[in-house]
Amino acid sequence: MTLLNETHDTNLTSWVTSANNASDFPIQNLPFATFRLKGSNEPLRGGVAIGDYVIDMAALASSNIFSGLAQQAANAAAKSSLNDLMGMGKEANSALRLALSRALTVGASEQDIVSKCLVLQQDVEFAMPCIIGDYTDFYTSIHHATAVGALFRPDNPLLPNYKWVPIGYHGRSSTIGISGQTFPRPVGQLKAPNAEEPILAPCKRLDYELEMGIFIGKGNELGHRIDIESAQDHIFGLCLFNDWSARDIQAWEYQPLGPFLAKNFASTISPWIVTIEALAPYRTEFVRPENDPQPLPYLTSKENSDLGGLDIQLECLIQTEKMRKEGESAYKISESNFKYSYWTIEQLVTHHSVNGCSMNPGDLLGSGTQSGPEHCQAGSMLELSRGGKEAFTLANGETRTFLEDGDCVVMRGYCQKDGAARIGFGEVVGTVLPAIQ
Numbered sequence: 001m002t003l004l005n006e007t008h009d010t011n012l013t014s015w016v017t018s019a020n021n022a023s024d025f026p027i028q029n030l031p032f033a034t035f036r037l038k039g040s041n042e043p044l045r046g047g048v049a050i051g052d053y054v055i056d057m058a059a060l061a062s063s064n065i066f067s068g069l070a071q072q073a074a075n076a077a078a079k080s081s082l083n084d085l086m087g088m089g090k091e092a093n094s095a096l097r098l099a100l101s102r103a104l105t106v107g108a109s110e111q112d113i114v115s116k117c118l119v120l121q122q123d124v125e126f127a128m129p130c131i132i133g134d135y136t137d138f139y140t141s142i143h144h145a146t147a148v149g150a151l152f153r154p155d156n157p158l159l160p161n162y163k164w165v166p167i168g169y170h171g172r173s174s175t176i177g178i179s180g181q182t183f184p185r186p187v188g189q190l191k192a193p194n195a196e197e198p199i200l201a202p203c204k205r206l207d208y209e210l211e212m213g214i215f216i217g218k219g220n221e222l223g224h225r226i227d228i229e230s231a232q233d234h235i236f237g238l239c240l241f242n243d244w245s246a247r248d249i250q251a252w253e254y255q256p257l258g259p260f261l262a263k264n265f266a267s268t269i270s271p272w273i274v275t276i277e278a279l280a281p282y283r284t285e286f287v288r289p290e291n292d293p294q295p296l297p298y299l300t301s302k303e304n305s306d307l308g309g310l311d312i313q314l315e316c317l318i319q320t321e322k323m324r325k326e327g328e329s330a331y332k333i334s335e336s337n338f339k340y341s342y343w344t345i346e347q348l349v350t351h352h353s354v355n356g357c358s359m360n361p362g363d364l365l366g367s368g369t370q371s372g373p374e375h376c377q378a379g380s381m382l383e384l385s386r387g388g389k390e391a392f393t394l395a396n397g398e399t400r401t402f403l404e405d406g407d408c409v410v411m412r413g414y415c416q417k418d419g420a421a422r423i424g425f426g427e428v429v430g431t432v433l434p435a436i437q
Contacts (some may be wrong), residue, residue: 001232001307002090002280007101010421014104015111016118018051023165024414024424025049027104028281028292030097031237031272031425032082035124044127046077046085049272049426050104052121059088059117062276062312065110070099082130084274086236087361093236094277126180126271128237130215131364136352137211137243137263137366139167142342143372143380151387152251163293166343166351171243172264173367179428183266185405185435188249196286197250202435205388206403209369210316210411212338213241214345216363223356228301231277231346234359238312238345239368240270240413240428247382267366270411270428281420284309286344298354299347308344312425313337314370314413316379320398321406330410331395334384336370336377338413388422405434 005030007011013020014027025031036042045058061078073096076085085093103110139145144161145398149157161167165424175185185206191198217236220226226234243263247283250262285384286308314337319330343351348365369379378384384392385401403409408431414424 001283001303002277004274004280005098007097007277008281008421010108012101013106014050015106015108016051016053016104018053018111018132020051021050022422024426025051026421026423027101029274029278029423030100031274031278032080032085032129033271033273034080034129035271036127037119038125044080046079046082046117047124048077049121050118051287053118054121054124055114056117056119058348060114061270063113063141065103065113066096066099067199071272080360083362086130086215086217087090091215093275094367097275101231102285109310126178128176128272129273132176132362132364133308135171135173135176135364135366136168137368138343138348139368140341140343140348141369141371141379143373143377144369144383147371147378151382153192155369156301159287161437163245164296166348167259168273168348171267173364175264176267176269176364178268179268179270179430181266181268182431183244184277184433186246186249186261186265187435187437188246188261189252190248191252191260193341200393202437203246203249204402205428206244206432207381208316208403208409209243209245210314210334210336211240211241211369212262212312212413213366214365214367215273216359216365216370217361218347219360219363220353220358222358223322226298226349226353226359227305227355228346228350231261234349235276235345236361237273238279238425239273240411240412240425242268242428242430243366243369244268244430245380253277266430268362268430270426272426274423274425278423279415282311282415282417283307284311284339295347299350304344308346309339309341310345311337311339311417312413312415314333314379317410317412319401319408319410320394320396320404322398323394323396326396328396330408333392333394334376334378336372336379339366339369340370341367348390405432407432
């Protein structure tokens with residue numbers, strides 16, 4: 001596992017003063033995105049968040065203030081996609097992170113040069129951080145799996161393979177969009193319980209899923225598995241991920257092969273990717289209940305047991321069209337934590353490749369809906385409304401069981417504890433539009 005180093009020092013402060021005031025993006029974070037100035041036709045390039053600013057990595061790389069592997073990584077980060085940077089692997093990414101940290105620290109000799117490379121975040125627009133060649137969605141929250149299973153299979157909510165194997169399905173990368181994504185309500189086959197035949201109609205039970213996205217860094221060759229001991233070396237970083245779901249389409253189509261049109265119409269990621277190294281202070285113990293099956297040997301290591309978990313606070317908010325028109329802020333409807341995941345991110349990578357599947361820089365793994373043990377920690381409306389049977393009330397008196405046209409879903413994530421710097425993921429925002437028929 002990534003060890004703590006000087007970049008995690010809580011005493012570090014930046015000459016970018018906005019990074020020192022409870023920002024999502026202090027000097028201990030330094031996440032990556034791609035951007036350009038709003039409304040411009042400028043080339044996209046990589047950026048790094050520090051306080052209220054983005055470091056323009058194209059401008060910084062051209063200054064040649066770094067050397068060796070750090071400069072090579074800066075050159076890769078300057079491109080219109082982060083795939084090359086991701087593919088350089090842990091050593092290069094760590095070298096660039098260290099060089100950036102030192103250049104941003106109070107008293108750094110590079111301040112004059114780096115300050116000329118800063119752009120206010122409010123002045124930029126973000127793009128997809130990389131080309132996502134493949135996307136796999138997992139199902140790692142046992143609380144979500146049990147709650148949803150109870151709705152569809154009351155007598156057998158959790159299938160017997162769940163505790164043995166990380167469950168996943170191959171998704172659709174072409175419909176993954178960056179925060180701010182809008183999409184029409186999906187249309188598909190629906191079949192009411194008492195109907196003899198299905199109909200083609202707009203989804204009536206549209207939902208969100210509160211997830212984390214895991215970006216692959218260095219890949220592996222076809223036929224060569226990634227061992228659990230080295231899995232973290234193949235992870236670039238994490239983002240927030242909303243995997244929108246059409247529950248009524250899903251209920252009709254999912255047997256026997258699983259999700260299809262219910263999941264492939266839209267998914268939304270946050271622009272910032274927090275590197276796996278930045279998350280090192282928030283590693284936690286990974287423990288299975290004593291009475292549960294323990295992972296098979298290929299999914300087990302001492303490091304994974306000691307530090308496989310991640311303590312990431314997650315929250316979900318809704319802003320309805322009525323709330324927007326009346327100037328009301330989004331209302332928080334649930335919160336959870338990534339530490340409740342039944343499988344670690346290293347186990348996901350290892351299992352994905354155990355059959356020899358090749359993975360490439362920029363591939364995305366979805367964690368699956370992150371629900372906690374309490375009902376208020378549900379990561380989907382399907383759970384919050386108990387399958388649509390119980391409407392819940394928003395701050396302005398509106399009620400919901402599932403999403404309505406015009407609803408905007410906001411997800412946020414951050415890590416915070418005593419003895420470590422607070423780091424955030426920003427937010428991921430998406431809005432539902434009326435169906436196109």
